[in-house]
Amino acid sequence: MPLVTTTEMFKKAYNGGYAIGAFNVNNMEIVQAITEAARELHSPVILQASAGARKYAQAAYLRHLVEAAVEATDNEIPIALHLDHGADFEVCKDCIDNGFTSVMIDGSSRPYEENIEVSRKVADYAHDNGVVVEAELGTLAGVEDDVNVAAETAQYTDPDQVVDFVNRTGVDSLAIAIGTSHGAYKFKPGTQPHIRLDILAEIVEKLPGFPIVLHGSSSVPQSHVKTINEYGGALQGAIGIPEDQLRDAARSAVCKINIDSDLRLAMTAGVREHLAKHPSHFDPRQYLADGRNNVKALVRDKIINVLGSENKA
Numbered sequence: 001m002p003l004v005t006t007t008e009m010f011k012k013a014y015n016g017g018y019a020i021g022a023f024n025v026n027n028m029e030i031v032q033a034i035t036e037a038a039r040e041l042h043s044p045v046i047l048q049a050s051a052g053a054r055k056y057a058q059a060a061y062l063r064h065l066v067e068a069a070v071e072a073t074d075n076e077i078p079i080a081l082h083l084d085h086g087a088d089f090e091v092c093k094d095c096i097d098n099g100f101t102s103v104m105i106d107g108s109s110r111p112y113e114e115n116i117e118v119s120r121k122v123a124d125y126a127h128d129n130g131v132v133v134e135a136e137l138g139t140l141a142g143v144e145d146d147v148n149v150a151a152e153t154a155q156y157t158d159p160d161q162v163v164d165f166v167n168r169t170g171v172d173s174l175a176i177a178i179g180t181s182h183g184a185y186k187f188k189p190g191t192q193p194h195i196r197l198d199i200l201a202e203i204v205e206k207l208p209g210f211p212i213v214l215h216g217s218s219s220v221p222q223s224h225v226k227t228i229n230e231y232g233g234a235l236q237g238a239i240g241i242p243e244d245q246l247r248d249a250a251r252s253a254v255c256k257i258n259i260d261s262d263l264r265l266a267m268t269a270g271v272r273e274h275l276a277k278h279p280s281h282f283d284p285r286q287y288l289a290d291g292r293n294n295v296k297a298l299v300r301d302k303i304i305n306v307l308g309s310e311n312k313a
């Protein structure tokens with residue numbers, strides 16, 4: 001099958017009580033690792049590109065890498081190509097016009113009415129072109145595309161706004177803020193890592209059947225943090241979202257779980273360990289292969305133990 005939208009994926013995920021992994025892609029090794037893992041486990045998957053990824057790799061490379069993955073996996077699994085955190089109508093339009101099957105318009109930092117206006121405009125254009133749209137209500141803390149939102153200024157999604165927002169924008173899925181955040185430092189050391197599943201439950205009650213998205217959902221595996229630190233890294237106090245809480249969210253209305261930081265940790269742990277153990281190596285294929293293996297193992301673990309999307313392709 002060619003690249004697909006997320007419509008069918010989300011319908012099945014909602015009814016089946018699982019979620020689809022949305023993994024950020026920045027280079028060939030990451031695309032290969034994610035799609036090989038998804039294929040082995042017969043799982044649908046979303047590959048997403050941020051503005052930072054498009055700046056680093058160029059949109060054309062990313063699109064062709066993802067199309068190559070569709071070919072290399074023999075069309076065995078549904079793969080969607082998604083724009084992560086589209087800042088305005090123009091960037092969404094550019095992706096819609098260039099083969100993306102899904103876009104996010106992130107108007108979450110704008111005033112409410114402005115967020116509605118831009119999300120509606122993107123939804124209209126996307127739907128006219130067979131593309132689906134994710135919008136965001138509420139703001140996450142953390143670092144995304146060089147914008148650093150302090151934990152104090154982050155705001156949970158207001159359940160009383162969600163019906164009005166979805167009805168007036170016509171978007172296909174909604175990203176909400178319930179205490180997840182971008183990056184590898186999600187909670188202060190010593191505090192109890194905790195997301196607001198009670199707010200999620202309130203939102204689900206108001207929007208029955210509607211797909212919800214969780215950003216900032218890396219769990220920051222301490223095994224990778226330990227490896228990175230053992231081989232010269234300095235990641236003190238990196239803490240992620242507890243996986244049991246992500247599993248609960250996936251069983252509920254959360255149909256898309258965004259993961260980027262964990263891929264970075266897995267890749268970096270593999271490369272650092274390789275270079276530390278083989279100081280004479282200088283062929284990038286040797287150390288990148290170890291990074292890629294780590295990413296693949298991580299994605300397999302997410303599909304089986306967090307998302308529940310194994311054998312749902």
Ligand code: G3H
Nearest residue numbers: 050052053144145182260
């Ligand atoms: O939401 C943020 C993602 O982790 C993308 O990060 O903008 O550094 O590519 P990036």
Ligand code: 13P
Nearest residue numbers: 183215216217218260261
């Ligand atoms: P993490 O930083 O938790 O991986 O979140 C990624 C994300 O939300 C991409 O949109």
Ligand code: ZN
Nearest residue numbers: 182215216258
């Ligand atoms: Zn995000």
